[in-house]
Amino acid sequence: MKRFVLVLLLVIAATSLIAAQDIKLGGVGPVTGEAATFGVSTKNGMTLAVEEWNAKGGVFGGRKVKLIFEDDKGDPAEGATVYTKLIQQDQVTAIVGTVMSKVTLAGAPIAQAAGIPMISPTSTNEKVTLVGDYIYRACFIDPFQGTVGANFAFKDLKAKKAAALFDIGNDYTKGLAENFKLTFEKLAGKNSVVAFEGHPSGATDFKAQLTKILAGKPDVLYVPDYYNDVGLIAKQARELGFKGPMVGGDGWDSPDLVKIGGTAVENGFFTNHYSSADSRAIVKEFVKKYQAKFGAEPDALAALAYDATYIMLDAIKRAGSTKGSAIRDALKVTKLDVVSGKVTFDANRNPIKAAVIIEIKGGKQVYKTTVNP
Ligand code: PHE
Numbered sequence: 328m329k330r331f332v333l334v335l336l337l338v339i340a341a342t343s344l345i346a347a348q349d350i351k352l353g354g355v356g357p358v359t360g361e362a363a364t365f366g367v368s369t370k371n372g373m374t375l376a377v378e379e380w381n382a383k384g385g386v387f388g389g390r391k392v393k394l395i396f397e398d399d400k401g402d403p404a405e406g407a408t409v410y411t412k413l414i415q416q417d418q419v420t421a422i423v424g425t426v427m428s429k430v431t432l433a434g435a436p437i438a439q440a441a442g443i444p445m446i447s448p449t450s451t452n453e454k455v456t457l458v459g460d461y462i463y464r465a466c467f468i469d470p471f472q473g474t475v476g477a478n479f480a481f482k483d484l485k486a487k488k489a490a491a492l493f494d495i496g497n498d499y500t501k502g503l504a505e506n507f508k509l510t511f512e513k514l515a516g517k518n519s520v521v522a523f524e525g526h527p528s529g530a531t532d533f534k535a536q537l538t539k540i541l542a543g544k545p546d547v548l549y550v551p552d553y554y555n556d557v558g559l560i561a562k563q564a565r566e567l568g569f570k571g572p573m574v575g576g577d578g579w580d581s582p583d584l585v586k587i588g589g590t591a592v593e594n595g596f597f598t599n600h601y602s603s604a605d606s607r608a609i610v611k612e613f614v615k616k617y618q619a620k621f622g623a624e625p626d627a628l629a630a631l632a633y634d635a636t637y638i639m640l641d642a643i644k645r646a647g648s649t650k651g652s653a654i655r656d657a658l659k660v661t662k663l664d665v666v667s668g669k670v671t672f673d674a675n676r677n678p679i680k681a682a683v684i685i686e687i688k689g690g691k692q693v694y695k696t697t698v699n700p
Contacts, residue, residue, distance in 0.1 A: 348388075348390050349390065349391050349392065349393040350385075350390050350391070350392050350420050350643065350649060351393050351395060351417055351418065351419045351420055352392050352393065352394050352419060352420060352421055352422075352423065352636070352640075353395055353396075353397070353410075353413035353414075353417065353419035353421070353422035353424065353443075354369075354370065354373045354395065354396035354397070354422070354423050354424055354632075354636075355396070355397050355398075355399050355406065355409055355410065355413070355422060355423070355424025355425035355426075356369035356370055356373075356396070356399065356424060356425055356426050356632070357398065357399050357400055357401035357402075357425070357426055357427060357430070358370060358398040358400075359398055359400050359401075360399075360400040360401035360402060361401045361529075361553065361555055362427070362553045362554065362555060362578075362581070364581040364582060364583050364626075364628075365401075365426045365427070365449075365553075365581070365628050366398060366399075366401075366426065368625065368626050368628035368629040368632065369425075369426055369448060369449075369629070369632040370396055370632070371617070371620075371621050371625075371629050371632070372617075372625065372628065372629040372630065372631070372632030372633035372634075372636070373394060373396065373423055373632045373633070373635075373636045374394065374396075375616060375617060375620060375633055376632075376633045376636035376637055376640070377392045377394045377636060377640075380392055380636075380640050386640050386643050386644050387643070387644050387647050388647075392640065395413060395417050395419060397412065397413060399424070399425050399427075399430050399434075401427055401430065402430065403429055403430050403432070403433035404433070405430075406425055406430035406431070406433045406434045407433045407434060407437060409434075410422065410424075410433075410434035410437040411437055414437065414438065414441045414443050419443065420443075420643065420649040420651075420654070421443060421444045421445060421446075421639050421643065421651075422434075422438055422444075422445040422446075423445070423446055423448065423632065423635045423636050423639055424447060424448070425450070426447070426449050426450065426628065427449075427450065427497075427499065427553075428450040428451060428452030428454075428455055428498050428499040428502075429452075429496075429497050429498045429499060430450075431447045431450035431452075431455050432450075432452070432454060432455060432458070432498060435447075435455060435459070435462045436458055436459075438461055438462065439458050439460075439461050439462055442461060442651040442652065442655075443461065443651055444461045444463070444639070444642070444651055444654045444655050444658060445461060445462055445463070446462075446463040446464060446465055446635045446638055446639050446658070447462075447463075447464040447465070447466075447635070448464070448465045448466065448628070448631035448632040448635035449464075449466050449577070449600075449627070449628055449631050449632075450466070450499075451464075451466055451467065451468050451469045451472055451499065451503070451576075452468070452469055452498045452499050452502050453468050453470055453502065454502075456675050456676040456677055457675065460655060460676070461651065461655050462676060463638070463672065463676045464635075464676070464677060464678070465631050465634050465635035465638055465665075465667070465670070465678065466577075466600055466631055466667070466680070467600070467677070467678070467679070467680045467681075467682060467700070468677050469499070469502050469506050469576070470506050471682065471700060472503060472506070472576050472577065472598050472682060473502075473503050473504075473505070473506025473507040473509070473510060473551070473576075474506065474507075474510045475598050475682045475684070475698045476503075476507050476510075476549065476551075476574050476575075476576065476597075476598050477489075477506075477507045477508075477509075477510035477511040477514060477549075478510065478514070478698075479574065479596065479598075479684055479698075480507075480511060480547045480549065480572075480574050481511060481514040481515055482514075484546070484547055484572050484574070484596075485546075486515070486545075486546035486547035486571075486572075487515055487519065487546055488515070488519055488520075488521050488543065488545045488546050488547075489507075489511050489515070489519060489520050489521070489545050489546065489547045489548070489549055490520065490521050490522035490524070490541075490543055490545035490549065491504040491507060491508060491520065491522070491523050491524070491548070491549040491550070491551070492504075492524050492525075492526065492533065492536055492537070492540060492548065492549075492550055492552075492560060493524075493525055493526070493550075493551055493552065494525070494526060494527075494552055494556065495525035495528070496527060496528030496529075497528060497552075497553075499551075499576075500551050500552045500553075500578070501525070503551035503576050504523065504549065504551050507551065508520045508523060511549075521540075521543030521544070521545050522539060522540040522543045522545065524536040524539060524540055530556075531559055532563075533559065533560050533563050533564075534563055534567065537563055537564050537567050537569070538567060541564075541568065541569055545571065546572075547571055547572050547573070547574055548569060548571065548573045548574070549573075549574050549575070550573050551575055551576040551578065552575065552578055553578040553581075554578060554579055554580070554581035554583055554584040554587065555583070555587060557573075557575055557578070557579055557584060557587075557588065557592070558583070558584055558586075558587025558588035558589075558591075558592065559588075561588045561591035561592045561595065562587075562588060562589065564591070565590075565591040570594075571594070572594045572595070573592070573594065573595045574595075574596050574597065575595070575596075575597040575598075576597055576598050577597065577598060577599050577600060577627060579595070579597040579599075579685075580597070580599055580626050580627045580628065580685075580692075585687065585690045585691075590690075592687045593687055593688065593689075594687075595686070595687040596684055596685065596687070596695070597684070597685055597687075598682045598683070598684060598685075598698075599627050599682065599683050599684075599685050600627040600630065600631055600667050600680070600682070600683070601627050601630045601631070601666060601667045601683065602683045602685065602692075602694040603624050603625060603626075603630075604694045605694075609664065609665070609666055610630075610666055613625065613630065613633065613666045617629060617633075630666045630667050631667055633665075633666060634665035634666050634667050634670070637665055638658070638661055638663060638665065638670060639654075639658075641661065642654050642657040642658040642661060643657070645657040645660075658672070658676075659672060667680060668680045680700065681697050681698060681699045681700060682697070682698045683695075683697050683698070684696050684697075684698065
């Protein structure tokens, strides 16, 4: 009897030891706020990936993953708060997040200073990974995305004159507009960008800027903004008589774009990270599993959050350790085939990946083409 009790106590002790050794993974995304569909998709993608890893028996040594997800509300100050909370209070091993470049730029210095490896699924602004050697991302960067958009406008849409409207308080939209302008002017000539207008963050009336823009008679309007702004801008541009095509970036990717913009976003095209119509087996499998679990088609945010989680857990597995520096070193030599493509990192911790161009047609996203780097 004594022996039995001893064995029982040992089993209980061992079980709690293993449970205590769950690897804590921080997740961050904007589940509420100006672009809430981004956060919902992101959280879903991470949750699915973590479940799959746990079902396979964990990361290493039987250690499972505990995802601790925080809402950054799409706000840089809130982002800084949740990064600090995850690192200091929860003592996470690593962070997958966050979505918007302006918020990631507030969180990344906190992770870097604490030596906590992080990977943003979707922040495309060039400055993000330049914060330091612990900061990675799972997506291409805006100098590439802007170039693809400009090439498409010039070569496919045959635009000779372009105009851009962007959010002056948002690193992503401002940076992407600049990247577009640079390439378009190289292709179409020096004064081919006839208007380059900024609007304040949170604006809902864009008529003053659009009137100025339309006076220059652009063939194409570049709108590198998030879907909520894009929907309103498109409506107002059409009201003012603009009939030409509009081109944008990954920030258009939301089921709410068409809900807000209606028919105004038709003849709209945007660069994105992935298409659910991709015929690769890994994509089909992911779309099937995601649909079964969440009852929705996964957008690029869901795919990249899923991928980023795989990339981070793969690095922790190869490191065989929860030590920040060991994970950082393992991330550096990542070689993984994920939903959004093959991933290896360049010297600035950016993956080199293809972009897809999506057209809004009949209220739906239609895959047009893939552009390799
Ligand atoms: N690339 C955007 C940013 O850096 C975020 C985003 C990615 C939004 C993908 C939608 C889809 O702010």
